[in-house]
Amino acid sequence: MQDITGGCLCGAIRYAIAARPIGGGFCHCRDCQYLSGGTPASVIGFPRKAFRLTKGEPRAYWSTSDRNARVARLFCADCGTRISALNESNPETIPISVGSLDDPSAFTPMAHIWTASAQPWHHIDPSIPCFEADAV
Ligand SMILES: [Zn+2]
Numbered sequence: 001m002q003d004i005t006g007g008c009l010c011g012a013i014r015y016a017i018a019a020r021p022i023g024g025g026f027c028h029c030r031d032c033q034y035l036s037g038g039t040p041a042s043v044i045g046f047p048r049k050a051f052r053l054t055k056g057e058p059r060a061y062w063s064t065s066d067r068n069a070r071v072a073r074l075f076c077a078d079c080g081t082r083i084s085a086l087n088e089s090n091p092e093t094i095p096i097s098v099g100s101l102d103d104p105s106a107f108t109p110m111a112h113i114w115t116a117s118a119q120p121w122h123h124i125d126p127s128i129p130c131f132e133a134d135a136v
């Protein structure tokens with residue numbers, strides 16, 4: 001199996017993942033809206049142990065989610081590209097920002113989460129499940 005690869009806009013950070021995705025979808029939480037521009041963040045999950053950085057080191061910004069979990073958002077300090085996150089309540093999974101994949105078209109959205117925070121002007125595709133908070 002070939003690694004799934006990606007990185008940031010400026011090329012300072014590169015990564016490889018030796019696993020198939022274990023899920024993915026759209027996060028409408030307010031925190032993600034700051035990073036995405038207001039629309040949901042598109043996130044694809046992988047087993048964390050299959051992820052490795054091949055170039056550079058992202059910077060981390062820590063905050064506390066609405067469920068009181070400590071969450072780090074990892075991004076390129078040079079160009080600002082959002083790479084991944086670390087949710088301390090689910091450390092085995094690494095959510096990868098779909099836009100950082102070399103081939104974002106491989107993404108299959110399976111759910112919307114935190115739809116209670118979605119902006120009223122954002123059209124939510126009703127063909128996949130919606131959760132007002134997170135899906136766990
Ligand atoms: Zn960069």
Ligand SMILES: [Zn+2]
Binds near residue numbers: 028029030033041
């Ligand atoms: Zn979010």
